[in-house]
Amino acid sequence: METRHKMLTALTTAACLLAGTGLTGCSNPGADEHSALPGNESSATEADPYADLPKAVSISAFDRGAVSSDEGTYENNRWVKWIREQSGIDVTMVPVPRNQAQDKLNVLIASNRAPDLIWDYDRAYIGKLITQGALQPVDAYIEQYSTSYKTYLQEHPELLPYLTFDGQMYAVANARTTDGIANHGLWIRQDWLDKLGLKTPTTMDELIEVAKAFKEQDPDGNKQDDTTALVGSTVFDTYAAMNAAIGNQWYLEDGSMKYGATLDRFGDAMELEKQMYEAGLVDKEYLTDKNFQRAIQLWTTGKAGIFAGSWGGSAMENHIRNMLKNEPEANPVPLEPVSTKNGKFGLYQETPPNIFVAFNKEMKNPKAAVEYLDWMVDEGWKSLVNGEEGVHYKDVSGVAQMLDAEKYKKEVSYAGEYAVVRDAKFSPEDLLVKAAPDEISQRLAALSQKGLETATRNKFRRDIPYQPNFTELNDIQTALKPFIEVIRAKVTMQGSQYTSAWGLEEIRKEWTRLGGEDVEAMAQEWYEGNKTDFK
Structure with a gap:
C-alpha cells in the first residue's frame, strides 16, 4: 500500500x-x-x-x-x-x-x-x-x-x-x-478549377468567386444547372474558424475573456453564411441536413466542388473513394483555409x-x-x-x-469507436505504409498525408488551452446554443430584414439576459487565477 x-x-x-x-x-x-x-x-x-x-x-x-x-x-x-x-x-x-x-x-x-x-x-x-x-x-x-x-x-x-x-x-x-490533433479540413475539385481556368483561392473574396464559378459555369460539363459549390459537415464551423470566432470558445481580447458568440467576428461568420446561402453557393437544405447525408451524397456523386469536413483519414477517404467510383476523372485535393478581413487562421484543431x-x-x-x-x-x-x-x-x-480496403471498411472501420483509450504512435509517413497496396488506396493515403500537412500548416486560434468550467457557464451555454441556432437560421434564410448585425445584437441581448456579464467576470477571475499555468 x-x-x-x-x-x-x-x-x-x-x-x-x-x-x-x-x-x-x-x-x-x-x-x-x-x-x-x-x-x-x-x-x-x-x-x-x-x-x-x-x-x-x-x-x-x-x-x-x-x-x-x-x-x-x-x-x-x-x-x-x-x-x-x-x-x-x-x-x-x-x-x-x-x-x-x-x-x-x-x-x-x-x-x-x-x-x-x-x-x-x-x-x-x-x-x-x-x-x-x-x-x-x-x-x-x-x-x-x-x-x-x-x-x-x-x-x-x-x-x-x-x-x-x-x-x-x-x-x-x-x-x-x-493526425488526431488535426480535425477539420477543406477539399476542392482541382479538375473543376482547371476546366474553368481558375486559380486556387487564397482569400475569402477569391473563394466566393470560385464558388460562383462552380455554381454557374457547368464545371461537370453536363449542360445542366445542377452543381453546388460548397457542401459538408462543418460548413459554419469553417466560416467561424477562418474568422477566429468559434461560438462556444473563449477568446482573449486585449487580456479580457470574451465569449466567441458575442464577438464582432462571429457576426462576420454569420454574414458570410448569409452571403453564401443567398447566392445559392451552398445546398439550400444544409441547415436541416443534420446527419450530413445529403452533403455527402452531393460530394460523392460529383455534384459539389468544395467539401468542408475532415482533413483526411478513414471518413474522408471513404467519401473520396465513393466519389471516384462515380467520377473516375475527379481530382479532389486539400484546400488551405483562406484569409479573411480578420486575418488568416487554421480550421478547428483538437486539444x-x-x-x-x-x-x-x-x-x-x-x-x-x-x-x-x-x-x-x-x-x-x-x-x-x-x-x-x-x-x-x-x-x-x-x-x-x-490488406483489403473494402474488407477493412466493412469489417473493422466501425470498431475504432470502441477503442476509447489507446497508446498509439504516429508519423505522417505511416499513412502510406498503413494503406492497402492497391492503387486507389495508395492514392487516397497520399491525399490524406497532404491533407494532414495542409490542415496543420495554419494554427487554429486557441487563446487558452482549455475552457473554464463552472455551473453558471454551463447553464448559459446550454440555454444559448439553441437560441444561436435559431438566430443563425433567421439571418441566413429569412431575407434582408434579418441582417448579421441584427443577429449579433440579439445574441448579445440574450447573453446579457441570461447573466452573461456575471459569467464573463467569473471567466476573467478564472483566467487570472490560472494563466501562469497555461503553456
Missing part, C-alpha cells in the same frame, strides 16, 4: 501543480484515498468491496451508422464479442447518435439509465456533468486498481490539467497523435487529450471499469483499430498495413 499511496500522491500533486489549483483542493493529497472508494472507508486492510461483484461494465459508443446489417449492430457484432472474450469483462455497448450524443446521454442520465462509462470529445460537457453531480472522481480508483493506464499517465503528465476539475481527476484520456472517459456516479463496479480501461490502453485498442493480423492487415516494420 505504501507504493500505491506514493503514486496517488504524485499524480494528485502533479495535477494540482499543472492545473493551478489552490491549497484547499490539493492539501495532503492521498491522505484519505480510501474514503473515495465506496465501502472502503474504515481501513486499508478491509476486503476489496468490488472483488466479488460481476465483472460487468457498460459504456457509451457513438453511432455513426457505420455497422452494416450483416455485421450486426453497435450493441452486438464480432468486435463486441471479441472484446468480451479478450478482456474478460462483460461489456455492454450503449450507442448514442453521433450528432445528438450529448442530448441522448442527458436523457439517459436523467432517467438513471446511463452507462457506467460516459465519454465525449468535449471537456466542457464532462465539466457540466460534474457540476450536475452525475460523475465521480477517478483518482482513487486509478491508484487502487490500475497498472497500465497509471503507467501511461506517468508518461503523459501533460494530460493531467485537462483531466482535473476542482483538484480531482474526473476522467481518463490518451494523448492525441498529430492534446483524445476523448474524455468519465465514471458514472451510479457505477456498480469501478474496479471492473479500470481493468477494462487498462486492457484497452495496453493491447485491446490495436485490434479494434487495425483488425486481425493476416486477415485485415500485415505488420510492416511495426506499422499495420491494410
Whole structure:
C-alpha cells in the first residue's frame, strides 16, 4: 500500500501543480484515498468491496451508422464479442447518435439509465456533468486498481490539467497523435478549377468567386444547372474558424475573456453564411441536413466542388473513394483555409487529450471499469483499430498495413469507436505504409498525408488551452446554443430584414439576459487565477 499511496500522491500533486489549483483542493493529497472508494472507508486492510461483484461494465459508443446489417449492430457484432472474450469483462455497448450524443446521454442520465462509462470529445460537457453531480472522481480508483493506464499517465503528465476539475481527476484520456490533433479540413475539385481556368483561392473574396464559378459555369460539363459549390459537415464551423470566432470558445481580447458568440467576428461568420446561402453557393437544405447525408451524397456523386469536413483519414477517404467510383476523372485535393478581413487562421484543431472517459456516479463496479480501461490502453485498442493480423492487415516494420480496403471498411472501420483509450504512435509517413497496396488506396493515403500537412500548416486560434468550467457557464451555454441556432437560421434564410448585425445584437441581448456579464467576470477571475499555468 505504501507504493500505491506514493503514486496517488504524485499524480494528485502533479495535477494540482499543472492545473493551478489552490491549497484547499490539493492539501495532503492521498491522505484519505480510501474514503473515495465506496465501502472502503474504515481501513486499508478491509476486503476489496468490488472483488466479488460481476465483472460487468457498460459504456457509451457513438453511432455513426457505420455497422452494416450483416455485421450486426453497435450493441452486438464480432468486435463486441471479441472484446468480451479478450478482456474478460462483460461489456455492454450503449450507442448514442453521433450528432445528438450529448442530448441522448442527458436523457439517459436523467432517467438513471446511463452507462457506467460516459465519454465525449468535449471537456466542457464532462465539466457540466460534474457540476450536475452525475460523475465521480477517478483518482482513487486509478491508484487502487490500475497498472497500465497509471503507467501511461506517468508518461503523459501533460494530460493531467485537462483531466482535473476542482483538484480531482474526473476522467481518463490518451494523448492525441498529430493526425488526431488535426480535425477539420477543406477539399476542392482541382479538375473543376482547371476546366474553368481558375486559380486556387487564397482569400475569402477569391473563394466566393470560385464558388460562383462552380455554381454557374457547368464545371461537370453536363449542360445542366445542377452543381453546388460548397457542401459538408462543418460548413459554419469553417466560416467561424477562418474568422477566429468559434461560438462556444473563449477568446482573449486585449487580456479580457470574451465569449466567441458575442464577438464582432462571429457576426462576420454569420454574414458570410448569409452571403453564401443567398447566392445559392451552398445546398439550400444544409441547415436541416443534420446527419450530413445529403452533403455527402452531393460530394460523392460529383455534384459539389468544395467539401468542408475532415482533413483526411478513414471518413474522408471513404467519401473520396465513393466519389471516384462515380467520377473516375475527379481530382479532389486539400484546400488551405483562406484569409479573411480578420486575418488568416487554421480550421478547428483538437486539444492534446483524445476523448474524455468519465465514471458514472451510479457505477456498480469501478474496479471492473479500470481493468477494462487498462486492457484497452495496453493491447485491446490495436485490434479494434487495425483488425486481425493476416486477415485485415500485415505488420510492416511495426506499422499495420491494410490488406483489403473494402474488407477493412466493412469489417473493422466501425470498431475504432470502441477503442476509447489507446497508446498509439504516429508519423505522417505511416499513412502510406498503413494503406492497402492497391492503387486507389495508395492514392487516397497520399491525399490524406497532404491533407494532414495542409490542415496543420495554419494554427487554429486557441487563446487558452482549455475552457473554464463552472455551473453558471454551463447553464448559459446550454440555454444559448439553441437560441444561436435559431438566430443563425433567421439571418441566413429569412431575407434582408434579418441582417448579421441584427443577429449579433440579439445574441448579445440574450447573453446579457441570461447573466452573461456575471459569467464573463467569473471567466476573467478564472483566467487570472490560472494563466501562469497555461503553456
